[in-house]
Amino acid sequence: MIDGILQGLSTAIMPMNIIMVVVGCFIGTFVGMLPGLGPISAIALMIPISYSLEPSSGLILMAGVYYGAVFGGSTSSILINAPGCSSTVVTAFDGYPMAQKGKAGKALALAAYSSFTGGTLSAVMLLLAAPALASVSLSFQSPDYFALMLLGLSAVAAFAGKGQVIKAWMMTTLGLMLSTVGIDKGAGIERFTYGITDLMDGFSFLMLAMATFALGETLIGILKPESKDPSTQSSSQLDSINNLKITKDEVKELAPVSFRSSILGFFTGILPGAGATIAAFLSYGLERNLAPADKKLEFGQGSKRGLVAPESANNAASSGSFVPLLTLGIPGSGTTAIMLGVLLAYGIQPGPRLFVDRPDIFWSVIISMYFGNFVLIVLNLPMIPYISKLLSVPRTVLLPMILFFSITGVYLVSFNTLDIFIMLIIALGAILLRLANYPLAPLLLGFILGGLMEENLRRALMLSDGGLNFLWERPITLTFTTLAVLVITYPLLKSLSAWITNTRRL
Numbered sequence: 001m002i003d004g005i006l007q008g009l010s011t012a013i014m015p016m017n018i019i020m021v022v023v024g025c026f027i028g029t030f031v032g033m034l035p036g037l038g039p040i041s042a043i044a045l046m047i048p049i050s051y052s053l054e055p056s057s058g059l060i061l062m063a064g065v066y067y068g069a070v071f072g073g074s075t076s077s078i079l080i081n082a083p084g085c086s087s088t089v090v091t092a093f094d095g096y097p098m099a100q101k102g103k104a105g106k107a108l109a110l111a112a113y114s115s116f117t118g119g120t121l122s123a124v125m126l127l128l129a130a131p132a133l134a135s136v137s138l139s140f141q142s143p144d145y146f147a148l149m150l151l152g153l154s155a156v157a158a159f160a161g162k163g164q165v166i167k168a169w170m171m172t173t174l175g176l177m178l179s180t181v182g183i184d185k186g187a188g189i190e191r192f193t194y195g196i197t198d199l200m201d202g203f204s205f206l207m208l209a210m211a212t213f214a215l216g217e218t219l220i221g222i223l224k225p226e227s228k229d230p231s232t233q234s235s236s237q238l239d240s241i242n243n244l245k246i247t248k249d250e251v252k253e254l255a256p257v258s259f260r261s262s263i264l265g266f267f268t269g270i271l272p273g274a275g276a277t278i279a280a281f282l283s284y285g286l287e288r289n290l291a292p293a294d295k296k297l298e299f300g301q302g303s304k305r306g307l308v309a310p311e312s313a314n315n316a317a318s319s320g321s322f323v324p325l326l327t328l329g330i331p332g333s334g335t336t337a338i339m340l341g342v343l344l345a346y347g348i349q350p351g352p353r354l355f356v357d358r359p360d361i362f363w364s365v366i367i368s369m370y371f372g373n374f375v376l377i378v379l380n381l382p383m384i385p386y387i388s389k390l391l392s393v394p395r396t397v398l399l400p401m402i403l404f405f406s407i408t409g410v411y412l413v414s415f416n417t418l419d420i421f422i423m424l425i426i427a428l429g430a431i432l433l434r435l436a437n438y439p440l441a442p443l444l445l446g447f448i449l450g451g452l453m454e455e456n457l458r459r460a461l462m463l464s465d466g467g468l469n470f471l472w473e474r475p476i477t478l479t480f481t482t483l484a485v486l487v488i489t490y491p492l493l494k495s496l497s498a499w500i501t502n503t504r505r506l
Contacts, residue, residue, distance in 0.1 A: 005127070008363020011056050012371065020057050021368050024064020025375045031065075032072030032085060034405060039069035039085055039335045047342065055346040056361050060368040062339055067119060067318045067369065070276060071376045074111040074311055079104060080402055081213050087276035087314040089209050089444060090284045094299065094306035101302050105385070109246060110254070110304060111311045112380045118262040118312035119373040122319035125266055126366050140271060142459035143470040147480030148271070149453040152282055153446065154484040168442045171433075175446025178203055179454075186458050198418040205277075207419050208447055210406045211426035212440045218402045219427055220434070250304065257287055257305050258312040265313030269320025276314035276321070281445050283313035300439075319369050326350050326362055 011017060024046075031042035042065045050058035073088035078095035091111065098107040153172055181192045182202025193199040246254075261283040268279035287309040288299045299306045325336045327350070343350050354362050410419050430440060464470040472478045 003359070005359075005363050005367075007359050008361075008365075008367050011360045011364035012060070012367040016054075017057050017060050017364065017368065018371070020053070020061040021064045021372050022375050024061045025068040025071075025372050026379060028065035028068020028070075029072035029376065029379060032069035032088075033075045034409075039066050039073075042066075042069045043335060043338050047338070050342055051345065055348060056364045058342065058346065059339070059361060059365050062342060063322070063365050063368060064372050064375075066335055066339070067315060067372060068376060070314055070318045071112075071115045071119070071380065074115070075108065078107045078111060078307075082402055082406060083209055083213060086205050086209060086448075087280050087317070088310075089213065089277070090280040090310035090314075090441070091307060092213055093284065093310075093441060094301070094303045097300070097302035098304075098307065103302070106246070107307060109381065110307050112377060113246065114254075114258050114261075114308045114311035115315040116373050116377045117258045118265055118315035119319060119376070120370065121259070121262040122266040122269070122316035123366065123370040123373065125263075126319050126323065126369070127363075140476070141474070142456040142463065143474055143477040144480065145271070146453060146456040146460050147471065147477045147484065149449045149456070151480050151484040151487065152278065152285075152449055153453070154487040164437070164439060167438050171438055171440065171442040172446040175443040175448075176450045176453075178208070178443075179447045179450025185451075185455060196418075198416055201414070203422065203447070204410070204414060204419070205444075205448060207410045207423050208426060209444060210410055211423040212430040212443065215403070215406045215423060215427040216430040216434065216440075218399050218406070219431060222399060223431075254304055254308045257308050260290075261287065261309040261312035262316040265316030266320040268313070269317030270323045276317040277448055279313040279317035279320075280310035281441075281448070283309040322365065322369075326354055326365070 027046070028039065028042050032039065043062055046062060046065050050061055053061065069085060070087055073083060073085040074091045074095065077083045077088045077092040078099050081092050081096040083089045083092055095107045095111065098104070153176075179202070181199060183189070183200055184191050190200060264283050264286060265276070265279040268282060269276060284299075284306060287305050288296060291299070291303075291305055295303065295305060321336050325340060340350065348354070348358060348361065407420055407423070410423055411417070433440060460470045461467075464473070470477065471481045
């Protein structure tokens with residue numbers, strides 16, 4: 001193993017590969033900033049270039065583009081509430097409110113530092129424990145995945161304000177319902193398509209995310225024109241752009257948050273099929289539940305914890321997702337599926353023997369991630385004052401730009417005009433839900449986990465002959481199921497306790 005690491009290090013520090021890290025990070029960051037594109041589009045653009053390179057250089061380039069896109073995707077989430085990719089949707093929950101309060105520079109700086117922390121910690125953990133972690137991820141079975149996702153769905157209370165837990169669960173149910181539209185993967189029949197051929201593929205996550213956040217925010221901005229003088233607002237925002245300083249108290253408060261979220265994100269990324277998006281949602285929910293009562297109220301209103309947690313987790317998960325890809329040959333997301341295709345095109349078969357047969361490729365890609373995080377922080381921090389000037393763009397220019405990127409991004413995924421009309425309908429529905437004070441984050445979480453949850457539930461039921469005993473037969477499944485029950489009952493027990501206390505006072 002030591003020999004393999006040294007061989008990978010000698011490969012990673014070759015001038016050509018260092019250049020590939022820088023180029024990949026720069027291209028990934030730039031593409032990640034564009035709403036609706038994200039890492040899949042960035043990597044797809046790099047495929048023709050990668051074929052002309054050596055396997056190690058090509059994969060280092062692709063890896064740099066991948067985590068560069070995740071790193072840069074937070075920018076559009078924070079500045080214009082238009083997530084650059086699905087894993088940065090959670091970043092918008094508190095990043096955008098911070099920008100609205102004139103703290104755009106600080107929000108972008110926190111996102112950069114958090115991304116660096118998550119990426120660096122995960123790269124170190126990946127370097128030290130990749131072979132062992134592969135066996136852990138391989139031990140997970142369908143019942144374990146189902147229980148894990150059940151735990152994720154039960155944590156929707158983290159996205160709900162005081163007294164809104166029922167509304168959050170209702171939105172989660174709606175997300176689960178939307179995920180069932182299309183072809184049933186198990187039976188191969190159409191569901192809820194109503195004879196419309198274009199609905200056979202179901203709804204895309206990008207369309208739903210852009211409709212509920214970017215497009216919905218834009219339409220609300222059109223319906224509610226700015227009451228402030230634009231010149232005054234731009235001036236105040238620009239004054240805060242250069243304020244990138246993070247105080248000692250903030251470091252003391254946020255360092256444990258970033259550390260916890262990085263570990264959670266890394267181990268979530270290891271699980272095949274989980275990925276950075278689920279890691280971001282889970283870390284956000286965890287930190288909201290762990291936050292003190294006064295800090296908990298800040299979530300959704302511009303909480304620094306709510307920004308640091310998902311940014312640390314999604315970057316850590318991006319590195320973690322390379323464990324099942326390289327050691328098992330199992331892509332954990334659409335992005336790593338493309339990278340799997342690139343590996344196979346090079347004639348390289350990923351699997352348990354990859355780090356033995358081709359240590360130069362295995363370890364050089366992992367070590368390049370560590371270098372890439374330094375490149376990303378050096379590239380992004382000096383650019384923050386210039387990137388943040390998006391806030392000074394007049395609304396008459398900015399809102400049409402957001403509309404353009406939202407609609408174009410969704411259309412380029414499917415080349416289907418019906419998706420644009422569906423997106424408009426969902427955006428109008430999202431506006432009504434926001435006016436009725438319904439949280440939209442649980443809707444996205446339910447949609448993300450719906451398909452995976454259904455697939456793993458079907459497999460688990462087959463293993464248990466149709467019974468529910470699979471929920472407690474395996475220790476891992478039992479642990480996740482117990483935690484899910486505790487998380488679901490906690491808000492109810494808390495409300496019951498408060499009611500009993502108030503009754504006694506009366």
